[in-house]
Every structure is written in C-alpha cells, then in structure tokens.
Amino acid sequence: MFLEITGLTKRFGGLTAVNHVDFSVEENKVNAIIGPNGAGKSTFFNLISGFHPPTEGQIFYRGLDITGMPSHKIADLGFARTFQTTHLFEQSTVFDNVMVGHRLRTKSTLVDAVFRTRRLKREEEKCKEKALEVLEFTGLSHLADRITANISQEEKKRTAFALALATDPSVLFLDEPAAGINPDETEGLTDLIKRISSTGITICLIEHKMQMIMKLADKIMVLNHGEKIAEGTPEEIQNNEEVIRAYLGGEAIA
Numbered sequence: 001m002f003l004e005i006t007g008l009t010k011r012f013g014g015l016t017a018v019n020h021v022d023f024s025v026e027e028n029k030v031n032a033i034i035g036p037n038g039a040g041k042s043t044f045f046n047l048i049s050g051f052h053p054p055t056e057g058q059i060f061y062r063g064l065d066i067t068g069m070p071s072h073k074i075a076d077l078g079f080a081r082t083f084q085t086t087h088l089f090e091q092s093t094v095f096d097n098v099m100v101g102h103r104l105r106t107k108s109t110l111v112d113a114v115f116r117t118r119r120l121k122r123e124e125e126k127c128k129e130k131a132l133e134v135l136e137f138t139g140l141s142h143l144a145d146r147i148t149a150n151i152s153q154e155e156k157k158r159t160a161f162a163l164a165l166a167t168d169p170s171v172l173f174l175d176e177p178a179a180g181i182n183p184d185e186t187e188g189l190t191d192l193i194k195r196i197s198s199t200g201i202t203i204c205l206i207e208h209k210m211q212m213i214m215k216l217a218d219k220i221m222v223l224n225h226g227e228k229i230a231e232g233t234p235e236e237i238q239n240n241e242e243v244i245r246a247y248l249g250g251e252a253i254a
C-alpha cells in the first residue's frame with residue numbers, strides 16, 4: 001500500500017472538520033478531493049502532511065506509521081505541497097526561490113557554509129542544476145532572473161510548482177492550484193500537472209474547477225461536512241446522486 005488513511009478525524013473545539021475518513025492514495029495516479037467550501041479538504045491535506053496532528057485515525061506511508069509526525073519529517077519522506085496562496089519570497093528572483101527547494105534535500109551544515117567546503121560547493125552546483133531543470137520543465141526558464149513580485153499570478157503558481165518539484169517529491173499535494181487564474185491559464189496548468197504525473201510523481205489535488213478535475217483525476221473523493229460521501233472515477237462521481245445533491249445543488253457537473 002502506498003499511502004493509506006484510516007478513520008482520520010480532526011476536531012477543532014466543537015467542530016469536526018474531518019470525520020472518520022478512510023482513503024487510499026494511489027501511487028503514480030492523480031487523486032482528487034472535492035467538496036463544498038468548508039468541507040474539510042485543506043484540513044485533510046494538513047493532517048496528512050503533518051501540519052496538524054489528527055484527533056483520531058492513522059496514516060501509513062509505504063507501511064510506515066506517519067500519524068502525528070511533524071511536517072519537516074514528513075517532507076523528508078518525499079512529500080511536497082503547494083498552498084492556496086503561494087508562499088514565495090516576493091523580493092527574490094524566480095531562480096532563487098526555486099533554489100530553496102533542492103537545498104531542503106542537501107546535507108551541508110553551517111560549518112560547510114562558513115568554510116566553503118567541497119561538499120557545500122558540490123551541493124550548490126546540484127541545487128543550481130536542479131533549479132534550471134525544474135524551471136525548464138515548468139516553462140519558466142525565461143523568467144529565472146525576474147523578481148518574483150513582478151511576474152503574473154499564473155507564473156507565481158508555476159514557480160511554486162517548480163519549488164515543490166525541486167525537492168524531488170514522491171507525492172505532491174496541490175491545494176487549489178487553479179484558483180485566481182483564467183481559463184487559458186487553467187488549461188496550461190492542467191497540462192503541467194499531467195506532465196508531472198507522467199514522470200511518476202503521485203498527485204493529490206484539491207480543486208473547485210470541475211473541468212480540470214474531470215480531465216486530470218484517476219480517482220476522486222468527495223467530502224461534505226468533513227465526511228466522505230463518495231469515492232470513484234470521474235464518471236462515477238459525475239453521476240452520483242448524493243454528490244450532485246450535496247455539492248452541486250441539483251445541477252449537473254459540467
């Protein structure tokens with residue numbers, strides 16, 4: 001089993017944000033989570049990636065119990081994520097932002113940095129190579145030297161993807177990657193996610209844009225009020241009465 005979640009529950013005071021959710025994230029697939037606002041989608045991501053400890057339930061990654069593990073330890077296992085609002089260093093260049101990603105994987109210490117050891121130089125070289133590689137992959141090479149504050153919203157999103165990819169992840173969590181961008185840009189980002197998936201990286205995706213979900217997802221879980229109300233292929237979800245009632249107020253999923 002790749003990433004197995006059982007009985008996952010999170011309570012914030014009297015509010016149950018995630019309620020006994022069972023889910024298997026499938027390796028090398030696009031696993032999507034949809035649901036109305038406040039359904040518990042981001043909380044579900046936060047629990048898996050160690051940003052919040054769950055109240056109940058268990059998370060196993062390749063057989064290892066990672067329940068309640070702190071986020072930096074989980075990141076070390078190969079988990080990367082992007083956020084609803086991009087977390088970038090706005091006054092740094094796109095290149096420098098992406099350099100941070102691979103640095104998280106290096107072993108150089110402060111001593112290496114002070115004495116400019118060979119290990120440090122070797123690792124810096126590797127970080128640069130990786131940054132250039134992921135900038136090219138995400139279509140950002142031409143913006144490498146631009147200050148991040150001056151690029152478009154869509155380019156910032158690609159930069160956040162590049163940063164996540166520079167950590168060489170095995171699982172990538174994308175929280176509403178297409179929020180705030182136009183339909184053409186959304187299509188471009190959909191293609192990018194497809195290409196990322198085709199490199200063998202497992203994707204977990206939260207998104208409200210249904211066309212994007214239907215194009216990308218191999219498997220969809222629907223949350224409503226913290227509970228899983230359905231799970232299946234895009235086609236199964238599109239035709240699920242309860243999903244249509246709960247999520248779409250009776251309208252068909254476009």
Ligand SMILES: Nc1ncnc2c1ncn2[C@@H]1O[C@H](COP(=O)(O)OP(=O)(O)OP(=O)(O)O)[C@@H](O)[C@H]1O
Binds near residue numbers: 012017037041
């Ligand atoms: N840190 C927190 N403290 C208290 N309540 C929280 C916290 N984080 C989330 N919640 C609550 O948990 C519920 C689920 O929120 P969550 O953000 O997970 O939903 P969501 O499905 O991601 O929503 P959206 O689509 O609007 O992003 C909401 O009622 C929210 O107010």
